[in-house]
Amino acid sequence: MLMVAFNVNGSLKTIQKLEVTDLNFCDESTMDYTRIRFASNFQKTCSVNLRRLIGTLPDEPLLYDLYLNYTENNLNLLKSVPVLIRNVFAHNAVMKSKFVCRTLDWKVKSSFWFQENNREKWQLVKRFFLLDTYTDRNSTFRQRIYNDRNALQRFQSIRYAKDIELIFTISNDHSTHPNRISIPVLKIVYGEVNITNLNEKSFNVFLDFRIRITFVKDYEFTSIFDVVLSTLLVAAAIISLFRGYCYKTRQRRQFYDIDIFFKFVVFLCSNVANALFIYAAFISIYVLIIIQTQSIVKILLPIDEQNLIEVFVYVAVALKTISVVHLIWQQSHVDIFLIDWERPKMFDHHPKNHLDTPSISSNSKQVTYDGVSAWRNYFVANEWLKLTTKRKFCFLLHIVLVLFLIVMMNLEHPIIFERVDSPDETLRIGWGIVIFTSVYLSQRLINYLFHERFVNNSVQQFVDVCSMANVSLFILKYETFGYYVHGRSPHGFSDTDMCSMILQLKREEDNICGHRGLLPSSEQQTYSFQAPKNL
Incomplete structure (x- = not known):
């Protein structure tokens, strides 16, 4: 693009290649021009010192035209870049009335918004200015040599471009014209500073300025x-x-x-x-x-x-x-019921002789029943409470791995973020989901293929505990629907010593006893069931 400068009389001053610095009032030390690239939006906001802004005034007021240079059929062509003064409608509406009230201000903003979004109402121009000190200059002012404090008397007001946006529209025809742009549009919002209301102390006031380069595509x-x-x-x-x-x-x-x-x-x-x-x-x-x-x-x-x-x-x-x-x-x-299948054990004591009874009934046996201990029920209930606190993945390890990848492996700012002006929220969300989901799926895959098969399967261990304790479990999620863990021991009893328990496990290993499942010749021990309402 080319930038052509004219004086107020219309005489040509300069023709130069357009640079971002030509439209920028911000301090050059704060600019990062490496962020400016094709199809990447750029925005810079800063505060400009009024004294510094006046110090950059040219010797005479300048007006500018922008031209887009391109090649077509081996010919170098130029097209004028249209300029839209965004606040010209609001400014005209305010100037028509001496008294600006809230209602008028609302109408102005509404009209401004309507004109901004209705392209048919746009009034485009081709020439613009960046600083205007010519319109409201003090005609009676006389320059004094070696006096830099006469800017307050030199101007009555200064108009400057406080918001500059250069918009490029990219073509949707990727097959015939990839990455082709149409004629750009320059949008400008002007601001005004009243110099007569300032004194020497307030002359260092800061003005807001913003420059944007925007790419648009359907x-x-x-x-x-x-x-x-x-x-x-x-x-x-x-x-x-x-x-x-x-x-x-x-x-x-x-x-x-x-x-x-x-x-x-x-x-x-x-x-x-x-x-x-x-x-x-x-x-x-x-x-x-x-x-x-x-x-x-x-x-x-x-x-x-x-x-x-x-x-x-x-x-x-x-x-x-x-x-x-x-x-x-x-x-x-949720209602939870533990069913203990253990039966009381019956013991025969030695015969006792009743000497005061000469009949044959004096020699009799005494039968006693040994009660069933409750330790197995407590043990199953305790294991159930432990199981309810377990996850299918380690949450602490998950957070540690995510932080390790983001901080230690420096994946917080991947190469893709360097292609945009600032880290986009959509990219941040997408990248965070990729990292979080990758760590989660890795944990679940390792847990399914290795940990549950060779190290520890908490659910199966709980079912084995129920079988060893000869205790079944009813879990009623609703009134008539729930889950059943069949924990009845195939040996018929489990309230015994450690030696007998080891022998029971050996019998199961050698397959010389019944199966643990509810149905004959079945190992299935977990079921979902629907109970009658009168249960």
Whole structure:
């Protein structure tokens, strides 16, 4: 792009290649121009000292034109870059009235917003200025030699470009014109400083300034996001209806009542939260992959759905909180019954002679019964409480591994983040999901393939404890639905000494006794059941 400068009389002054420094008022030491690259949005906000700004004034006021130079059919062509003065409508509306009230200010902002978003109402120009000291200059001012304090008398007001945005629109035709841009648009918002209201002490006031380089592109896959969201929400509703029907069946209800409706609402909250989480993860990871692999610009950051993703995450957390509260209440109302299959042992004592009875009945046997100890029930209950606190993965190890990858392995800022002006929230969410999910799946895979098979399987160990203790377990999740752990010992008893217990295990190892399962010749010991209502 070329930048052409004119004086107020229209005479040509300079023609030069456009640089960001030509439109920038910020301190050069705070600028990082390596962030400026194609298809990467750039933004810089700073505060400019008024005295320093006046010190950069040229000898005479300058007006500028921008031109886009390009090649077509081996010809070098130029096209003028249109300029949109964003606050020209608001400024004109204010100048028409001497009294600006809140109602007028609201109307001005509404008109400004309407004009900004309605391209048909745009009034484009081709020439602009960066600093205007010519319009409101003091005509009676006389320059004094060796006096730098006369700026207060030199100008009455100064107009400057406080917000500059250069917008490039990228073509959607990737097959014939990849990475092709249309004529850019320069948007400017002007600010005004009244010099007459300043004194020497307040002359060092700081002015806000912002410069932006924005790339715009219409996505052809936006409809994919809409289809995914609609599909997930419909699936959440269907799954909630199915779970509500299953709850009605498990409770042996003939009609739908308020309890079933409440359960359906809770199921719907949980499933909608899952759908929103999946949608946010899908978009974040999809954008992360596209940005990482694209050679032709297909997507620009930040995406339009970024704010929507944040809202969905907040809504999903709120809905999931309702589901978790209901889950805690449900687990606290589960009924658990321990069934002890152990029978009392019968002992025959030595015969006793009753000398005062000469009949044959004087020689008799005394039969006693030994009670069943309760230690096995306590042991099973204790193991059940331990089992309820276990997870299928180690949460502490999971957090340590995630922090190790992020901090120690320096994966917090991957190479992909260097391609954008600032770390995008969508990329952060996607990258966090990738790391968190990778560590989680790795733990589950190692746990399933190695730990549960060769080291420790907590659920199977609990079932073995029930068989060794000859105690079964009923877990009633609902009134008529629950789970059953068949812990009846195939040996018929377990209240014995350690030597007998070792012999029992040896018999099972040699397969010379019955099986532990509920059904004959079966090892299945865990079941879900539906009990009658009169149970």
